[in-house]
Amino acid sequence: MPKQSDISTAQANSGKPPVDLISTAQANSGKPPAHLETSSVRIRTRSERQSTLDLSASNLFAGSSASSIAPEDGTLVDEFGRVHDDLRISVTDKCNYRCVYCMPEDGMEFLARKELLSYEEILQALEVAKSLGIKSVRISGGEPLMRRNLMTLVAMISDLGIEDISLTTNGHFLGRQAQDLHKAGLSRVNISCDSLVPDKFARIRKGGELARVLESADVAQQVGISPVKINVVVMKGINDDEIEQFCEYGRRNNRIVRFIEFMPLDAEGKWSFQQVVPGEKIVERVNARWPIEAVDEAGPSHAPALRYRYLDGMGEIGVISSVTKPFCGSCNRLRLTADGNLRNCLFAREELSIREILRSDSSIEDIQTKLALAFRLAVSTKKAGHGIGSPDFIRPNRSMSMIGG
Numbered sequence: 001m002p003k004q005s006d007i008s009t010a011q012a013n014s015g016k017p018p019v020d021l022i023s024t025a026q027a028n029s030g031k032p033p034a035h036l037e038t039s040s041v042r043i044r045t046r047s048e049r050q051s052t053l054d055l056s057a058s059n060l061f062a063g064s065s066a067s068s069i070a071p072e073d074g075t076l077v078d079e080f081g082r083v084h085d086d087l088r089i090s091v092t093d094k095c096n097y098r099c100v101y102c103m104p105e106d107g108m109e110f111l112a113r114k115e116l117l118s119y120e121e122i123l124q125a126l127e128v129a130k131s132l133g134i135k136s137v138r139i140s141g142g143e144p145l146m147r148r149n150l151m152t153l154v155a156m157i158s159d160l161g162i163e164d165i166s167l168t169t170n171g172h173f174l175g176r177q178a179q180d181l182h183k184a185g186l187s188r189v190n191i192s193c194d195s196l197v198p199d200k201f202a203r204i205r206k207g208g209e210l211a212r213v214l215e216s217a218d219v220a221q222q223v224g225i226s227p228v229k230i231n232v233v234v235m236k237g238i239n240d241d242e243i244e245q246f247c248e249y250g251r252r253n254n255r256i257v258r259f260i261e262f263m264p265l266d267a268e269g270k271w272s273f274q275q276v277v278p279g280e281k282i283v284e285r286v287n288a289r290w291p292i293e294a295v296d297e298a299g300p301s302h303a304p305a306l307r308y309r310y311l312d313g314m315g316e317i318g319v320i321s322s323v324t325k326p327f328c329g330s331c332n333r334l335r336l337t338a339d340g341n342l343r344n345c346l347f348a349r350e351e352l353s354i355r356e357i358l359r360s361d362s363s364i365e366d367i368q369t370k371l372a373l374a375f376r377l378a379v380s381t382k383k384a385g386h387g388i389g390s391p392d393f394i395r396p397n398r399s400m401s402m403i404g405g
């Protein structure tokens with residue numbers, strides 16, 4: 001296992017080409033549903049990638065048509081009435097694992113340190129976002145615990161008055177940091193774990209150690225982080241035989257297991273609909289073994305997971321059917337990539353750079369005004385849905401680890 005500090009430089013200096021993905025054509029093999037077949041992809045150069053960022057701050061605030069559609073005041077409500085109060089912040093695109101559905105083993109090119117937003121810059125943007133109604137923050141990546149002193153950022157966010165701070169992590173470095181993160185203000189954690197069989201875990205989550213991840217989950221729970229959720233990306237023929245074992249694990253340890261449909265966000269572009277296990281099949285399987293019922297949310301639910309409780313009172317599971325039953329209608333989130341681009345959807349094809357705004361020479365007031373405009377623009381240009389199910393769906397240019405899942 002490489003040391004945490006070794007990984008970035010070794011990989012960044014590998015000289016291998018960047019692997020941002022661009023869809024060149026949707027496969028149309030004739031197999032139903034054709035629009036959900038694997039798209040062909042090619043590796044893009046960095047300059048090509050930059051050219052897609054056409055909503056850059058300079059364009060945006062030079063009187064482009066984009067800026068004219070950004071509301072000048074108000075909070076983050078889009079044209080479909082969706083209130084945006086959740087911000088997902090990616091703090092790095094690097095990772096010490098190479099999960100089969102996320103990153104290839106070779107060829108990843110990572111951001112240089114100067115390209116990442118500093119913690120201070122993240123906070124400056126968040127302060128504006130909070131004034132516009134952002135109430136909860138999830139920290140993700142890449143592997144967020146690869147970023148040094150993450151507890152400092154958590155404490156800064158907490159001091160800003162954001163009470164709901166959560167983290168999505170592969171769990172590798174969590175055990176030793178859980179206590180400090182919790183003290184800094186981390187309330188909830190999602191730990192990704194796709195197999196309870198050590199060898200299989202290592203094959204899916206390349207570079208990963210199951211025992212270490214499960215121990216991290218125990219430690220997180222012991223120090224008081226609650227709830228501790230376990231994210232399982234279910235892939236047909238790979239780990240769908242373990243659905244019941246995961247339920248047993250969750251029931252035994254008082255952890256919410258969340259089954260996630262495999263999404264077309266893998267960096268290699270190998271996703272195909274045939275590998276997706278539909279959420280409703282998962283529900284049927286669990287229900288056949290331990291009867292479950294849907295949990296009625298008290299208020300409007302923005303969570304991507306449909307919740308089901310065991311009728312015998314042994315807790316609950318979550319099912320995230322992003323592919324077969326998208327939750328776009330109730331989406332409340334915006335995303336900030338590690339290099340400071342705002343995205344209004346995991347599957348968005350456009351981003352808006354706020355790093356340019358943050359690093360401009362303007363006055364603090366001017367920067368704040370532009371940041372607010374950028375957040376409003378991201379919301380006002382949000383589409384009704386991600387469109388995975390539509391024939392003209394095109395994969396986003398960035399994979400999950402680059403966006404921040």
Ligand code: SAM
Nearest residue numbers: 102141142143169170192231262263266400405
């Ligand atoms: N490295 C951390 C981790 O693995 O939890 C955080 C980042 S990871 C990109 C966030 C979540 O996205 C994880 O739960 C991961 O399993 C999930 N994920 C990554 N690629 C995915 C894909 N193609 N389809 C569905 N989920 C995916």
Ligand code: SF4
Nearest residue numbers: 095097099102142170
């Ligand atoms: Fe790393 Fe998370 Fe992607 Fe796995 S899913 S490669 S742990 S960023």
